[in-house]
Amino acid sequence: MITLEELKIGYWQKRGKDLSLTAPLSFTATAGEMVGIVGPNGVGKSTLLRTLARQQEALGGTVRLQGKELGSWSRQEFARLCSFVPAGHLPVNRLTVRETVAMARYPYTGWQGRLSRRDEEAVVSALEGLRLLALKDKQVGEISDGERQRTLIARALAQETPLVLLDEPTAFLDIPNRYEVLQRMRDISKQEGKLFIFSSHDLEFLLETADKIWLIYPDQAHEGSPEDLLKEDLFDPLFRNTGIRYEIGRGLHIPRPAGEATVTLSGDSALLPWVEKALARAGYTVLRGKEKGTGWHIRAEKEKIFLEDEIRDTKTGFSSIYSLILYMKKHFPENPSAS
Amino acid sequence: MTRKHKYYLWAALLLLPLLLALADIYTGSVHLSFTSVTRALFHPAGGDDVTVILHRFRLPRMWTAVLAGVALSVSGLLMQTTFRNPLAGPYVLGISAGASLGVALLVLGLSPLLSFAAGSLAANTSIMAAAIAGATGVLLLIMTVSLRIRDIMTILILGIMFGSAVTALVSILQYFSNETMLKVFVVWTMGSLANVTGMQSLLLTLLVGAGVLLSFLLIKQLNTLLMGEAYAHSVGMDIRRTRLLIFGVTGILAGSVTAFCGPIGFVGIVVPHLARLTLRTSDLRPVLPATLLLGASLLLLGDILSHLPGEGGVLPINAVTAVLGIPLIIWMILQRQKLSSLM
Known part of the structure; x- marks a missing residue:
């Protein structure tokens, strides 16, 4: 035409x-x-x-x-x-x-x-x-x-x-x-x-x-x-x-620079990809699966998220992704976003 | 608005100018009794003072107020619609400035060569001719410019700049003129509805009638311009031709009234807003006739008020319309918060 x-x-x-x-x-x-x-x-x-x-x-x-x-x-x-x-x-x-x-x-x-x-x-x-x-x-x-x-x-x-x-x-x-x-x-x-x-x-x-x-x-x-x-x-x-x-299939992909601190992430919850996305934005490098030696491990189970600190040997539960990120920024001085 | 509401509204809009016209001829600087005016109204042949005052002064003045009110309001509506600017009025194209320059050149510039008594018929006629020449000159210039310039806002700014430049020229002429002639000019700028009689009245009626008729023929184009020129162009409107027609009609309406009555401010800006506020629409099909009726009413009211001092004299109509018009504009701004929402 x-x-x-x-x-x-x-x-x-x-x-x-x-x-x-x-x-x-x-x-x-x-x-x-x-x-x-x-x-x-x-x-x-x-x-x-x-x-x-x-x-x-x-x-x-x-x-x-x-x-x-x-x-x-x-x-x-x-x-x-x-x-x-x-x-x-x-x-x-x-x-x-x-x-x-x-x-x-x-x-x-x-x-x-x-x-x-x-x-x-x-x-x-x-x-x-x-x-x-x-x-x-x-x-x-x-x-x-x-x-x-x-x-x-x-x-x-x-x-x-x-x-x-x-x-x-x-x-x-x-x-x-x-x-x-x-x-x-x-x-x-x-x-x-x-x-x-x-x-x-x-x-x-x-x-x-x-x-x-x-x-x-x-x-x-x-x-x-x-x-x-x-x-x-x-x-x-x-x-x-x-x-x-x-x-294709994912739409616009926005790359993020690799984080300085590394955390591992495991679990079977549907929350997993959301937690991964939030951690990446906060500046952490996220590894899937449980590996010893990184210091911090995050596990998502059903509605709950747990943070395991291998060095201090503590385990804390969170009900929202926001409270998890807030806690991590506060308690880990080596947090890459803070430096 | 329901159908019944609309019916009452239009009845009121029609009655208002009629009542004010009657009030206008029954009042004046000379006190005449109600019965004597009524008698004189129906027996025009009687030669007494009342008949003379009524038929030689009050009726022509009342009719001039109607014509001037209609012409200024309608041309104001045309300009606000074309420029999509709530503060545009009949004079944004510099028409009144042009008329002033014409009159100033005659009264202040040429007066040493001519000699006429202020207020005489010869003086009035030549002042009108000069005003028409000045207004037409400015109008032709703006129309020529508008053929070359696409953006309507540029034309608006040029019109205002041009008006200011012409006003400055008039100031220079005023500065170098003698006192008597200066007074003649200043009195002209104050406006008067009293000088239009006989043949002049007929001529003004014809010009305003033609202008109003042409405005009604332009309603479809004007309505389309409410959407902006890009839209108007996209539905096949010839923007340049329409603009020329609108400017021409504005020139006829505002130019003729300014020539015969001097510059009269604010009526042309206020009345279209009053019409839109009353009808709660921008659609020109009802707004144009409402503007016409309200325009006649407002200037009739202005004329009645200008005779309030009674035997003490007549207030200049331009001052009265400003006193009437400015509070109305302020009221509308405060009511609607922003003037742009008035369009």
Whole structure:
């Protein structure tokens, strides 16, 4: 449905010089897909979306939308082909959720802006699609950030365009709302064959929900399914040698420096991996199994955690991981976090 | 709000300007009895003093108050919506500053060459012409600039800067002018609803009527602008054309009133907020007619208050609207805590 050929995005500078943000971009996307735009901060994700939404001009190259060049669609035609949800908050006003969503019918209504039955249907179905019917008469200033973001997406849907562009649709949202917004978009793209192109910093969610990723770096660009890009380690430059990597089945893995003090850990409780994680964060090197000679041994049994001190020959029980860590920091001066 | 509530609300909004208009013609700096005014109202042919006062002074003044109130409030609403700024008013584009410059150039700059008595018809007409020329000049400049500049906030800042620069020029002219002419100019800046009669009244009616009609035709665009320009663009609105139209309409409304009555402050800022607060919505479809009715009411009230000193004279309308408008703005800020939530 959309093809980018050697597209150059950025801003014009004085005397005809242009400031290209990225290498020329050549991407494609087809109807019914969720396409996620990924790249480091400032690489031009928003600029690309704004260029595709015709909010700013391209510096070079071509974009074809349904076979025709982007700029050759008339203003009215384009408004029925492509809707856009810009980044950031909605300007403050006293409109209701329903009125905000109804704004999307602009290209279909007459000079008075009066909604026909067809328009009303489109508004109601968009509200329904994003579970906003119960909120429809609330003012947009009174609802939560997640609800407001859903309102803005519903507004784009009510415009009934085959292409929907969204700049950071999951910004300002908590985790359940992020998941829900992306899941709704995914359902709608599959059911109605819409193409969603959106940018996001939520790599984990993106890799789970996007059919295709447009990955942009200042000097190179890649496209493909998330797995295509993962297996080539193409996301690594995003983390700039911090050692963070995406591991299959585990999600984002954050490496920790090896601790100076060593503890051993054993037991059959489900608590074990949680205790291990907490100890690693507190700066201990954790060895699984019971080995003599390290000095400290931690055993997790059912709901209880026991700390055995071989040198002082004591055994203390704890009911929470927090109290265990607190005790260890207090009683072992050689504790690496304290030094 | 229930349907019944809405019905009463609109009945009150319609009755308010009518009652105030009646109160306005029954009161004035000269005391006239209720019965004599009523008689004169229905028998315009009578040649007595009461008929003359009513038909030559009070009725035209009342009508001017209605027109000025409507024009300033509606143009204020257009500017607040376009700039999405709760403190915008009819004069943010520098229209009143332009009109002042026109008048200042005439009164203070050219007066040594011309000689006319202050207050004469010739003087009034030439002051109006100068104000129209000044306001139009500034408006054309701002419209030209707005074609080249994309960001609406830049236009707002340019409008304010430009207004300040023009005001500075006016100060220089004031400094070098003689006392008599200075007084003529200062009296003009205080505003007056009393100088618009006959043909001028008809002209002002036509201009304000056209401006209000055009505003109603722009409701769909204005409503869309409430979402911000990026959204307006994404639903296919021609932002530049819409902006030019809105600026043009604001110019007609605010420019004509300033030319005929002098600059009148605060009405244009306060009334749109009152309308939104009363109706509890930003939707221009109800807010625009409510602004129109409340605008007429507020300036009628201002006119009634300006005649309170009775035989002692008439208070300048610009001072009265400030005294009325500022407490209203402060009240709204304190009520809503932050002004941005008023939009």
